[in-house]
Amino acid sequence: MMFRFLMAILLLAAAMPPTPALAAQLRVECPEVIGIGLPFVVRVESDEPMGKLLVEWGDRKLQVSAAGNRDVQFLLGSDVLKSKPGPQALRVTRLGLSPVAVSTHVLVEKREFPEQRLTVPPEMATPPAAVQERIAREQAEVREILAGVSAVNHLSLPLMRPVPGAVSSAYGLRRFFNDLERNPHRGLDLKAALGEPVRSAAAGQVVLAADHYYGGRSVFIDHGLGVYSVYMHLDEFRTEQGAMVEAGQVIGLAGQTGRVTGPHLHLGFYVLDMAVDPSALFFPKTGQ
Numbered sequence: 066m067m068f069r070f071l072m073a074i075l076l077l078a079a080a081m082p083p084t085p086a087l088a089a090q091l092r093v094e095c096p097e098v099i100g101i102g103l104p105f106v107v108r109v110e111s112d113e114p115m116g117k118l119l120v121e122w123g124d125r126k127l128q129v130s131a132a133g134n135r136d137v138q139f140l141l142g143s144d145v146l147k148s149k150p151g152p153q154a155l156r157v158t159r160l161g162l163s164p165v166a167v168s169t170h171v172l173v174e175k176r177e178f179p180e181q182r183l184t185v186p187p188e189m190a191t192p193p194a195a196v197q198e199r200i201a202r203e204q205a206e207v208r209e210i211l212a213g214v215s216a217v218n219h220l221s222l223p224l225m226r227p228v229p230g231a232v233s234s235a236y237g238l239r240r241f242f243n244d245l246e247r248n249p250h251r252g253l254d255l256k257a258a259l260g261e262p263v264r265s266a267a268a269g270q271v272v273l274a275a276d277h278y279y280g281g282r283s284v285f286i287d288h289g290l291g292v293y294s295v296y297m298h299l300d301e302f303r304t305e306q307g308a309m310v311e312a313g314q315v316i317g318l319a320g321q322t323g324r325v326t327g328p329h330l331h332l333g334f335y336v337l338d339m340a341v342d343p344s345a346l347f348f349p350k351t352g353q
């Protein structure tokens with residue numbers, strides 16, 4: 066993977082005439098090109114301790130607290146459904162009395178995803194009118210949660226696997242339910258037997274544990290800085306809303322609730338309200 070290194074130098078000569086010009090440097094390390102749907106780590110280094118950073122990624126904004134450190138890292142990404150391929154602007158500003166900004170672009174590259182055809186009960190492919198309101202309510206609830214950005218960062222990489230099972234459906238698959246094209250697969254399906262323990266991929270706070278029409282029993286965990294993991298189709302919860310969880314803690318038992326063709330775990334992973342491919346985060350190198 067190609068990486069780009071950027072520097073910003075701000076000369077503060079005018080502000081402090083008696084002393085030599087101070088050079089305040091900020092360095093941003095990020096991929097030059099990244100496939101659509103793949104998350105990536107941005108690393109920021111500063112020549113002096115940093116307070117807050119403002120990150121602007123396309124039309125999304127993120128504030129990152131560096132807590133006086135000279136380097137900090139965070140996750141960004143794009144969404145197979147919501148993002149468009151092409152260059153996307155990334156700007157990092159070190160906030161303070163003399164803000165320093167670095168601007169660059171990351172090329173979000175188009176990828177081809179295979180088709181997947183599934184047969185489900187008719188009411189799961191085309192929900193009856195009676196449940197449309199329920200679905201709309203659940204989608205609004207999920208949208209509101211995923212749009213939230215908590216300042217505390219609980220995330221540590223690489224992620225832990227929630228279940229040991231292999232991937233049965235990859236991220237990005239173009240999905241046809243009973244021959245009707247629906248949204249692409251915006252997560253990862255992992256093989257899991259009914260009743261198998263499901264573990265949190267990273268530390269965080271459970272912000273929702275609810276039974277949804279499509280997702281079935283679902284747990285949403287907030288890892289901070291706009292990063293969430295979601296575990297769907299659970300048979301049972303083993304946590305509750307508001308609980309703090311550690312990486313690897315059992316949060317539920319795998320099942321087949323919601324729109325499924327059999328027991329498995331759907332793992333969703335979101336960055337700034339964009340569904341990214343979590344498989345890229347199970348190992349230190351992204352994009353594989």
Ligand SMILES: [Zn+2]
Nearest residue numbers: 252253254331
């Ligand atoms: Zn799935």
